[in-house]
Amino acid sequence: MNRRGKRLPFFLIVLCAGILAALPFVGVSYGIVWIFLLAVYFVLALSYDIVGGYMGYMNLGHSTFFGLGAYTAAITLNQGFHLASALVVAVLLTACFAAMVSYPLFRLRGAYFALATFGLISLVEVLTINLRDLTGGSGGISTPPGNHMVTAYYLILVVAGATMALSHFIARSKFGLALFSIREDEEVAQAFGVPTSLYKGLALIISSVPASLAGGIYVWNMTYISPPSVFGLEIALSPIVMAMLGGTGTMAGPLVGAIFITMVQEFLWTKVPYFHLAMYGLVLILLGLFLPGGLVRTRWIKPIVGWMGFGEEIDYFKKSETGKMGETP
Amino acid sequence: MTCFLECKGVSKTFGGIKALTNINLQIERNAITGIIGPNGAGKTTLFNIISGAMTPTEGEVLFMGKVTSRMGPARVCRLGIARTYQLVRPFNSLTAMENVLIGLGFGRSRPPSREDRSMEAMEILRFVGLGGKATHTAEDLTLVEKKHLEIARALATAPDLLLLDEVVSGLNPTEVLRTMDTILQIQARGITVIMIEHILKVVMKLCKKVVVLNYGVQIAEGVPEEVVSDPEVIQAYIGKFEDTGETSHA
Amino acid sequence: MSADFIQLLVGGVLLGGIYGLAAFGLSITFGVLNVLNLAHGEFLMLGALLSYGLFAALGINPFVAAVVVIPVFMVLGVGFYVILLKKISDKPPHQLLTASILVTLGASLFIEDVTSYFWDRPVTGISYSLPPLELAGVVISSTRLLILLFIFILAFAMQIYLRRTYVGKSIRAITQSREGAKVVGIPISRISAVAFSIGMALAASAGAFYVTLFTVTPTMGIPLTIKYLCVVVLGGLGSIVGSVLGGLILGVAETMTAYYCGAEWAPTIAFILLILILVVRPEGLFGAKK
Numbered sequence: 083m084n085r086r087g088k089r090l091p092f093f094l095i096v097l098c099a100g101i102l103a104a105l106p107f108v109g110v111s112y113g114i115v116w117i118f119l120l121a122v123y124f125v126l127a128l129s130y131d132i133v134g135g136y137m138g139y140m141n142l143g144h145s146t147f148f149g150l151g152a153y154t155a156a157i158t159l160n161q162g163f164h165l166a167s168a169l170v171v172a173v174l175l176t177a178c179f180a181a182m183v184s185y186p187l188f189r190l191r192g193a194y195f196a197l198a199t200f201g202l203i204s205l206v207e208v209l210t211i212n213l214r215d216l217t218g219g220s221g222g223i224s225t226p227p228g229n230h231m232v233t234a235y236y237l238i239l240v241v242a243g244a245t246m247a248l249s250h251f252i253a254r255s256k257f258g259l260a261l262f263s264i265r266e267d268e269e270v271a272q273a274f275g276v277p278t279s280l281y282k283g284l285a286l287i288i289s290s291v292p293a294s295l296a297g298g299i300y301v302w303n304m305t306y307i308s309p310p311s312v313f314g315l316e317i318a319l320s321p322i323v324m325a326m327l328g329g330t331g332t333m334a335g336p337l338v339g340a341i342f343i344t345m346v347q348e349f350l351w352t353k354v355p356y357f358h359l360a361m362y363g364l365v366l367i368l369l370g371l372f373l374p375g376g377l378v379r380t381r382w383i384k385p386i387v388g389w390m391g392f393g394e395e396i397d398y399f400k401k402s403e404t405g406k407m408g409e410t411p
Numbered sequence: 412m413t414c415f416l417e418c419k420g421v422s423k424t425f426g427g428i429k430a431l432t433n434i435n436l437q438i439e440r441n442a443i444t445g446i447i448g449p450n451g452a453g454k455t456t457l458f459n460i461i462s463g464a465m466t467p468t469e470g471e472v473l474f475m476g477k478v479t480s481r482m483g484p485a486r487v488c489r490l491g492i493a494r495t496y497q498l499v500r501p502f503n504s505l506t507a508m509e510n511v512l513i514g515l516g517f518g519r520s521r522p523p524s525r526e527d528r529s530m531e532a533m534e535i536l537r538f539v540g541l542g543g544k545a546t547h548t549a550e551d552l553t554l555v556e557k558k559h560l561e562i563a564r565a566l567a568t569a570p571d572l573l574l575l576d577e578v579v580s581g582l583n584p585t586e587v588l589r590t591m592d593t594i595l596q597i598q599a600r601g602i603t604v605i606m607i608e609h610i611l612k613v614v615m616k617l618c619k620k621v622v623v624l625n626y627g628v629q630i631a632e633g634v635p636e637e638v639v640s641d642p643e644v645i646q647a648y649i650g651k652f653e654d655t656g657e658t659s660h661a
Numbered sequence: 662m663s664a665d666f667i668q669l670l671v672g673g674v675l676l677g678g679i680y681g682l683a684a685f686g687l688s689i690t691f692g693v694l695n696v697l698n699l700a701h702g703e704f705l706m707l708g709a710l711l712s713y714g715l716f717a718a719l720g721i722n723p724f725v726a727a728v729v730v731i732p733v734f735m736v737l738g739v740g741f742y743v744i745l746l747k748k749i750s751d752k753p754p755h756q757l758l759t760a761s762i763l764v765t766l767g768a769s770l771f772i773e774d775v776t777s778y779f780w781d782r783p784v785t786g787i788s789y790s791l792p793p794l795e796l797a798g799v800v801i802s803s804t805r806l807l808i809l810l811f812i813f814i815l816a817f818a819m820q821i822y823l824r825r826t827y828v829g830k831s832i833r834a835i836t837q838s839r840e841g842a843k844v845v846g847i848p849i850s851r852i853s854a855v856a857f858s859i860g861m862a863l864a865a866s867a868g869a870f871y872v873t874l875f876t877v878t879p880t881m882g883i884p885l886t887i888k889y890l891c892v893v894v895l896g897g898l899g900s901i902v903g904s905v906l907g908g909l910i911l912g913v914a915e916t917m918t919a920y921y922c923g924a925e926w927a928p929t930i931a932f933i934l935l936i937l938i939l940v941v942r943p944e945g946l947f948g949a950k951k
Contacts, residue, residue, distance in 0.1 A: 138755060140758070140759070140762055142762075142766075183936075185940065186935075186936045186939035186940045187939070189939045189940075189943040190894070190939065192697070192758050193696070193697030193699070193758060193761065193762055194697060194890060194894065196697075196699075196762050197697065197699060197886065197887060197890045198887075198890060198894075198935060200883070200887065201884075201887035201890070201891075201931070201932050201935070202932070204884060204887070204928065204932075205928075205929055205932040205933075208925065208926070208928055208929050209929070211925070212925055212926065256512075256516050259505075259509060259512060259513060259516065260513070260516075260517065262502070262504075262505055262509070263502050263505070263513050265755070266502035266503055266504060266505060266755075267500050267502060267503075269464070270496070270500045270502070271502075271513065272464075272483075272484045272485050273462060273463075273464060273484040273485075273488060273494065274485075274488055274493070274513055274514050274517055274518045274564065274568060275485045275488040275489050275514075275517035275518035275519070275568065276485065276513065276517045277485060277517075278485075315770075319766075319770075326759070326763060330759065356778060357774055357775070357778065358774070359770045359771075359773065359774040360770065360771045360773075360774035360775050362767070362770055363766075363767040363768065363769065363770030363771030363772075363773075363774065364767065364771055365767070366763045366764070366766055366767025366770065367745065367763070367764050367767035367768060367771070368767075369763050369767075370749065370759070370760040370761070370762070370763030370764035370767060371745070371748055371749065371760070371764060374749075374756055374759050374760040374763060
């Protein structure tokens with residue numbers, strides 16, 4: 083990425099951050115809630131993509147981390163702790179969980195891995211429902227009431243920004259390069275010294291952190307969650323659809339996808355109350371058939387993204403075009 | 412004096428098939444050794460075992476005195492053995508530079524610092540003739556460029572032993588000569604080379620010693636001229652065509 | 662061994678046989694297309710619903726339904742393949758993976774949601790029974806035994822088909838080497854369509870048996886596919902005998918868990934078994950060690 087290009091995205095980011103920060107003062111309360119949810123999905127999409135896009139292991143069960151984070155935070159909050167402690171506990175517990183399941187799960191590859199991780203969600207959901215005394219069972223769990231909307235809004239934006247930074251630095255780091263090599267050809271990566279088992283586990287743990295954070299902030303703000311709301315299909319699939327629609331394996335992809343999907347949701351879904359999942363399904367099918375690389379790799383959006391300086395890593399999925407490429411560090 | 416690379420009684424069985432039987436090799440340091448044999452003779456399997464990608468069913472591999480048979484490919488790589496693949500396997504959507512960086516960053520026991528990395532990578536790319544293609548995606552390279560990229564990636568790990576698996580197959584005569592030249596330059600840098608090859612011309616010219624495998628068994632070993640006129644070796648190759656009952660395993 | 666236990670065992674084996682049959686279909690499609698069809702569970706559900714429909718509307722008994730279902734779903738299977746899978750079947754491995762997950766997952770959701778809309782109440786088992794058998798002092802439902810027999814006949818017929826017919830052998834050829842099959846002149850696309858339709862039909866057939874004993878809901882598809890995954894991994898990727906055995910193990914385990922620990926824990930056992938086998942013996946019971 084050339085030096086000149088670095089100034090433009092930086093400026094854009096500062097501008098957007100400024101606008102977002104000012105919103106609560108302009109009094110657009112509905113917009114705040116909307117952006118809050120968008121940010122949650124965005125964080126999930128971006129953190130999913132570290133394992134799903136950079137490393138090539140589609141962790142369809144990514145929302146398990148979200149749900150675990152949310153429940154852990156809720157239980158901690160109910161014990162009287164402050165948000166900060168609740169978030170720390172949520173992140174630590176979820177990270178340990180990620181470490182534990184990575185050992186068996188990474189023995190699977192490809193679609194088997196995807197399916198197994200998807201099953202993880204229901205396993206954890208069933209456990210949550212059955213451990214009634216701890217979690218309130220299928221009735222859900224409430225946390226101390228209070229209107230935290232504005233603070234939660236800022237918090238999630240900070241987390242979103244941090245996750246973007248995380249994604250960015252991973253992509254340009256040696257660790258990130260190793261993840262890419264695992265995606266390209268795991269066996270060969272090993273033959274050239276990449277500690278694949280270790281890095282796979284690390285990547286999963288790292289991806290769990292933003293997700294569990296988002297879960298903790300979510301429950302603190304909503305003051306109530308139930309198993310379907312955090313382990314359901316909607317929260318499981320939306321971030322992944324966003325990441326894939328926008329462009330998996332890129333930094334800009336999840337952002338583009340999140341914006342696109344939320345807009346579609348706003349304008350389309352509120353008008354048609356049925357068939358939400360079916361429509362998601364159709365989107366997925368069309369994506370898979372025609373656009374598996376996502377919007378970011380289409381002829382129209384790719385140049386804009388490249389111009390803005392986010393052009394790295396788009397080239398996985400290309401159909402052998404030789405375009406201009408930035409220098410590698 | 413410990414032998415540079417030694418295979419002691421190496422055998423490999425897959426289910427019911429014995430791919431390698433009792434292979435005993437001593438590889439001389441800084442020489443170019445050739446491994447030849449008809450298709451299915453077990454040559455690539457041998458490479459897999461030497462590089463740590465597979466473990467032998469029996470026997471062991473000793474590299475500079477250490478038993479490497481069960482170390483796993485990553486450790487063996489860091490110890491100083493690198494390889495290329497018969498059917499090229501570069502990291503396709505990464506650039507040539509990034510391919511080399513992987514070898515550079517992970518394949519050495521002492522990886523270079525961040526500042527030196529790019530410079531060294533470029534130097535290796537230039538050495539194999541890919542200096543101008545550093546930012547090209549590996550997928551877009553021609554076959555000969557991909558093969559040279561594999562060599563570059565292997566060299567990036569600062570190996571003491573380089574395993575080349577049919578590195579000139581599929582290349583035209585000019586490309587073959589160029590690759591041969593590169594291999595000689597690699598040898599001049601002090602690196603030991605073992606090459607699996609089908610093109611006898613290349614073997615004759617480059618290799619000091621040749622080992623012949625047939626159906627997983629070592630049937631001959633020696634100077635190229637001797638081996639090539641060994642009746643058993645000739646029978647192994649020619650016999651394949653004459654004998655209609657024979658099928659060669661891929 | 663108490664009479665209860667034997668009943669449980671029979672029930673478990675039966676459930677296992679159903680799982681095994683459907684998983685068998687899944688591994689055929691995986692072998693030929695290199696695509697793990699995430700929508701496979703939906704086919705069992707659809708087969709079950711169709712079978713129920715036939716029974717409720719026309720009084721057709723489940724055994725006949727299981728046979729009727731086969732051609733219907735073979736046609737559907739070909740359609741599914743042509744519309745969804747053919748286009749992506751020749752992509753390089755990583756793109757194929759992403760595309761196939763997207764497409765099959767999307768199909769699952771679509772099928773589930775549309776079915777839920779039209780069929781919102783769970784469908785309970787068909788009450789169809791023959792006089793019970795008495796075996797060594799234990800009463801066993803002869804319906805169950807008959808179903809088990811049917812399943813084994815179907816599986817056996819499939820084995821013969823795969824070994825003796827041209828199509829069957831082509832399927833096995835493609836599974837072993839796609840490129841090789843192309844070279845020999847096997848029409849990959851057509852055979853893939855057939856393989857897929859067989860896989861679908863087997864799942865639907867299993868569904869027809871399933872509905873005689875258990876409740877069918879429109880949303881059972883995805884959890885079911887996850888159970889197939891467990892079966893296939895348990896048995897060993899690529900082994901047909903393994904799938905059957907894996908299915909039996911899961912079926913018995915699930916039935917036992919439901920009885921002794923309570924029905925709410927039953928869904929977890931598939932996953933627990935999966936994790937266990939991955940930790941202890943990742944290649945499965947009959948799989949090949951790398």
